[in-house]
Amino acid sequence: MVRIVLDAGHGGKDSGAVGNGLREKDLTLNIVKKIGNLLAEYEGVEVHYTRTDDRFLELSERAAIANKLKADYFISVHINAGGGTGFESYIYNGQVSAATVAYQNVIHQEIMKAIGNVKDRGKKRANYAVLRETNMPAILTENLFIDNANDAAKLKSEQFLQQVAYGHVQGIVKAFGLKKKVNSQPEQKPPGGKLYRVQVGAFANRENAERLAEELKKKGYPVYIAE
Template identity: 35%
Template sequence: MKTKHIPFLVLLIAIAISFSFSKNETTPVKPFVVVLDAGHGGHDSGNVGNGYKEKDIALKIVLEVGSILEKQPNIKVIYTRKTDKFVDLYKRGAIANEADADLFVSVHCNAHNSQAFGTETFVLGLHANQRNLEVAKKENEVIFLEDNYQENYAGYDPNAPESFIGLTLMQEEYLDQSIMLAGLIQNNFTNKLKRKDRSVKQAGFIVLHQSYMPSVLVETGFLTNDKEGAYLNSTRGQKEIANAIAEGVLSYHKNLGLATSKAKNPEITQEEIDKAIDSTEEKIYSDYTFKVQLAASSKKLSTKPENFKGLKEITRSKENGLYKYYYGETSDYNKIELMKTFAKEKGYASCYIVAFKDGKKHKLSEVLKTQQK
């Protein structure tokens, strides 16, 4: 997993050591780099539902997000555009790659031929349904406005479903982290702003495919909806949406930083990790229990931490002749996502989340579609 930033506690230790040798020496620290991408721009206005221009609203939201993040220590913000100009999709990803960015966040506004409304946040993946395919196709058709698009995208046709099949390969390494960030942002929209939750989804967006780090595309709402379009076009709406996105990024940075710190710095206590988990915004599915499956084996092991790389809260069950070993047990999906991150950093690269109801396993993708409380 991508963990390029130096955790805060490690930074403090490094600074203390450097001062013990020389007051004039400092320890260089790579900042946590966030690339913010305002969709469309210039001669590409995006959708113009109700007469509003997606390119203008997306830019205003992105600049506000950047303003919030830039006030934080050790966070560097890079913009794919700060003015009303057109930027090729492949160049947006290239900006993030060249900056060796830690996150890529692309901001857009949705449209539909009905009064549909609500927010949805996408990560890169094969379209799960026709609606996701249509959203991705609409955003990807921007390439037709670019010069030499046949050369830049090697014959990619945004109208051909088969073009999406190869898009996930380069991003697969970062999918878990992308989903974690998307969930934090989407949860803020739903719980703090009370926007309709259209959930975290996967679709084949070229702009996400071009970036080699955890990446999300945020559809902040529908300009074609009379009420939501006016909200997104307002200063209040833009500031609220920007705050929700920025807080999601900051929560991701904090939680992932503590997770990687625990793996690399054993001096950070389990109590600190527990505190980080407890402070994570809740996303409760009251009828279900989530666990992280670490391993399956014919061997019966004691669930003590030393057998599981120091992880606590281990449970064991026997299923179909094999012993299954699980980490954590909670109805809070954000908490179990963070616990999965801890487990991966401890070496359980293939661990995954399992959902239970009344002691029986249920398909996670179906559980996540249920109404959260």
């Protein structure tokens, strides 16, 4: 069992960075909940949160929660500010395990792949309390800049926040070798028991049909190809 602690940066009286009508504490909570929902589709993973609502927690409390749970990994999600643009990730700048470095490499890469045309600000190190005080490998992600108009436009999109979450999850999946649950996406039948199927399109070329089917399957839709 892999035990993951998800930490939504800031909260309560601490709004974090603000800009363009957005507050960091709201975005981070939104993203970690999305991460948790996606991780629920995998076997052998236990997800915990430092907060699931708008409350204030000291940095040391966040680390203490993870330490008490004896977590295998700690992820603190943040939104940047200061006039830049793009994504960056941090691990502790003191002595860290080889696993800490390896996990950062994998997770950073997967997030960059998931969020698309965004500047890669690099894999960094810092003396942040949640990285210093946690007893397990830990990472802190800074997901775009709230005070940059272009970044903020992306952060206002639920689809983009889902991509951010997806990148975090794919990194965790690869780092820890997680497997999808066999029936993680069961077909949802309405109370009447009827299931209505929608045909997306017809293709003269089977390869094109299979390509679309694969894309839909990745998004969790039940798909089959009929001739």
